[in-house]
Amino acid sequence: MKRFGGQAAFINRDDINTDEIIPAKYLTEITKTALKPHLLEDLHLEGQIFDPHADEIQKANVLVTGSNFGCGSSREHAVWALEVNDINLVIGKSFARIFRQNMFNCGILAIELQQADLDALFAMPGIITISVDLEQETITAVSDAPETETRTCSFTLNSFDKQLVAAGGWLNFADQNY
Amino acid sequence: MGQTITEKIFAAHKRDTPAPDNMVLDLDVIMCHEITTPIAIMDLVEKGMDRVCDPTKIKAVIDHVTPAKDSKTATQAKIMRDWAARHNIQDFFDIGQNGVCHALFPEKGFIRPGYTVIMGDSHTCTHGAFGAFAAGVGTTDLEVGILKGVCAFRAPQSLKIEVTGTLQPGVVAKDIILHIIKQLTVNGATDMVIEFCGPVITAMNMSSRMTLCNMAVEAGATSGVCLPDEVTAQYLWPFIKDEYDSIEAAISDFSKWHSDADAVYAKELSVDVTDLSPQVTYGYRPDNVKDVAELAGTKIDQVYIGSCTNGRIEDVREAAAILKGKVVAPGVRGILTPATPGIYSQALEEGLIKIFMDSGFCVLNPTCGACLGMSSGVLAEGEVCASTTNRNFNGRMGKGGMVHLMSPASAAAAAVTGVITDPRQLSS
Numbered sequence: 372m373k374r375f376g377g378q379a380a381f382i383n384r385d386d387i388n389t390d391e392i393i394p395a396k397y398l399t400e401i402t403k404t405a406l407k408p409h410l411l412e413d414l415h416l417e418g419q420i421f422d423p424h425a426d427e428i429q430k431a432n433v434l435v436t437g438s439n440f441g442c443g444s445s446r447e448h449a450v451w452a453l454e455v456n457d458i459n460l461v462i463g464k465s466f467a468r469i470f471r472q473n474m475f476n477c478g479i480l481a482i483e484l485q486q487a488d489l490d491a492l493f494a495m496p497g498i499i500t501i502s503v504d505l506e507q508e509t510i511t512a513v514s515d516a517p518e519t520e521t522r523t524c525s526f527t528l529n530s531f532d533k534q535l536v537a538a539g540g541w542l543n544f545a546d547q548n549y
Numbered sequence: 550m551g552q553t554i555t556e557k558i559f560a561a562h563k564r565d566t567p568a569p570d571n572m573v574l575d576l577d578v579i580m581c582h583e584i585t586t587p588i589a590i591m592d593l594v595e596k597g598m599d600r601v602c603d604p605t606k607i608k609a610v611i612d613h614v615t616p617a618k619d620s621k622t623a624t625q626a627k628i629m630r631d632w633a634a635r636h637n638i639q640d641f642f643d644i645g646q647n648g649v650c651h652a653l654f655p656e657k658g659f660i661r662p663g664y665t666v667i668m669g670d671s672h673t674c675t676h677g678a679f680g681a682f683a684a685g686v687g688t689t690d691l692e693v694g695i696l697k698g699v700c701a702f703r704a705p706q707s708l709k710i711e712v713t714g715t716l717q718p719g720v721v722a723k724d725i726i727l728h729i730i731k732q733l734t735v736n737g738a739t740d741m742v743i744e745f746c747g748p749v750i751t752a753m754n755m756s757s758r759m760t761l762c763n764m765a766v767e768a769g770a771t772s773g774v775c776l777p778d779e780v781t782a783q784y785l786w787p788f789i790k791d792e793y794d795s796i797e798a799a800i801s802d803f804s805k806w807h808s809d810a811d812a813v814y815a816k817e818l819s820v821d822v823t824d825l826s827p828q829v830t831y832g833y834r835p836d837n838v839k840d841v842a843e844l845a846g847t848k849i850d851q852v853y854i855g856s857c858t859n860g861r862i863e864d865v866r867e868a869a870a871i872l873k874g875k876v877v878a879p880g881v882r883g884i885l886t887p888a889t890p891g892i893y894s895q896a897l898e899e900g901l902i903k904i905f906m907d908s909g910f911c912v913l914n915p916t917c918g919a920c921l922g923m924s925s926g927v928l929a930e931g932e933v934c935a936s937t938t939n940r941n942f943n944g945r946m947g948k949g950g951m952v953h954l955m956s957p958a959s960a961a962a963a964a965v966t967g968v969i970t971d972p973r974q975l976s977s
């Protein structure tokens with residue numbers, strides 16, 4: 372099975388919508404790779420400048436964010452834009468239904484954490500690397516900053532979501548079962 | 550224990566239960582448009598799975614950018630067109646017959662009470678107005694729907710909203726739904742189906758019910774739904790008259806999809822609309838809602854009347870009633886795009902198009918156009934649009950543009966004055 376996790380990028384905002392993840396003007400693309408340079412291109416963060424091409428985003432395999440991530444348009448392009456940028460895991464307080472389903476349908480992970488755990492992740496200094504144990508339903512965050520404690524948080528995934536990830540996505544699952 | 554309409558539809562369509570909380574449903578209708586479908590088609594072709602489960606269940610349209618605006622959109626349309634021909638999809642709508650999916654498909658009678666419906670489009674919830682379960686999905690779900698005729702959902706909970714009171718003149722369904730989204734917030738209904746009921750809903754026509762259900766997703770809902778009744782049966786009658794002896798028979802059959810009196814809801818809400826005034830959004834979230842009066846005087850550059858939320862004939866009439874005999878304010882661009890060819894020709898017949906043109910509006914062919922900022926009325930940086938659409942996200946109608954969502958009457962009033970205006974000041 373695919374391995375999940377890696378270096379994390381942090382975007383502390385709620386309600387990031389799919390227009391912000393990938394603007395509508397790129398919906399005319401008919402290949403997923405064409406979306407690669409445009410991830411989070413239109414994202415605005417109050418009081419700070421967000422640069423989607425910053426190192427933190429470019430090197431990330433994991434995105435950590437707030438609540439209701441992926442709301443708005445149903446475009447799976449939002450998930451593909453993450454995928455083609457090697458992001459295989461989004462961690463947040465909650466997700467919009469269609470976005471969340473699209474993630475698991477593509478065989479990658481959208482994991483919901485308690486607010487206290489999320490706050491702790493956001494507070495960790497240094498470069499953070501996150502790994503996932505699907506069996507134990509835990510994620511572990513390790514910082515490269517000296518004397519920073521490693522943090523392990525638990526989550527729950529329902530068994531259907533796990534089956535989708537194991538099958539490599541909904542198309543494979545449906546083809547095997549229906 | 551009683552069941553909600555959604556639980557009844559799920560039970561009647563259940564194919565599998567892959568996990569205690571998840572159900573795989575058989576689908577009645579799979580709708581497709583040229584933005585999210587071509588990539589599904591290409592993927593199926595690449596995987597050697599270029600098949601469709603049942604061409605009669607598939608309804609396809611080119612609506613988001615039509616006519617094509619460049620080579621890329623032309624290619625998307627061509628992929629759809631070739632695919633529809635290859636698989637003998639009869640219900641395929643191209644130039645001349647095409648219109649905004651969520652306005653066109655109901656008009657063709659494709660959606661019936663008790664149906665399960667998916668589309669690669671978040672506003673698929675619109676079709677819940679017919680007492681169906683209709684949900685927006687991503688491209689992979691669409692692919693599986695096309696190929697296998699099934700879709701998986703979490704067993705949804707229901708949120709019941711009873712709408713009571715008496716609407717004041719000049720206050721319409723759009724104002725009600727904006728007011729409701731303000732209360733629920735943008736994720737207040739996540740993983741739930743919003744069931745709209747109560748005397749105000751019973752008295753509403755299908756167009757208004759579609760406006761309500763259309764924006765259910767803006768509160769995070771899986772879908773919206775109205776219980777099918779006489780209004781539903783009257784609307785569908787031309788399409789179902791061979792199936793029932795009388796309208797009464799259809800109404801009584803539809804009642805099998807009514808929620809039971811002892812059905813269990815995750816949440817219940819009662820909204821009295823008697824004191825409601827016209828509503829408008831500010832900022833970049835659809836739950837940022839105020840009374841129009843609070844934003845009165847805000848300068849606008851463009852007015853956009855159309856979309857799956859408010860591009861139907863009733864909406865065109867509502868706006869025309871304000872525009873009649875008046876002209877668009879200097880410096881304001883007015884754009885009308887009737888949502889379907891049927892609506893367009895009806896508006897022509899009723900002299901409404903002339904009212905729009907005389908007032909200085911540009912009248913476009915049916916298309917999604919500027920609603921998603923892809924063509925026909927994209928905003929420039931810093932411009933402000935009074936719009937009857939459903940999303941005010943940052944950049945939605947063009948990078949750096951600001952969108953204020955409102956009713957067709959409010960949008961028409963803004964066109965005439967050049968600033969956000971309570972339409973009741975102009976209609977009297």
Ligand code: SF4
Pocket residue numbers: 613649650651670672855856857858916917920921938939
């Ligand atoms: S009119 Fe706007 S919201 Fe409706 S389907 Fe078209 S793009 Fe989507």
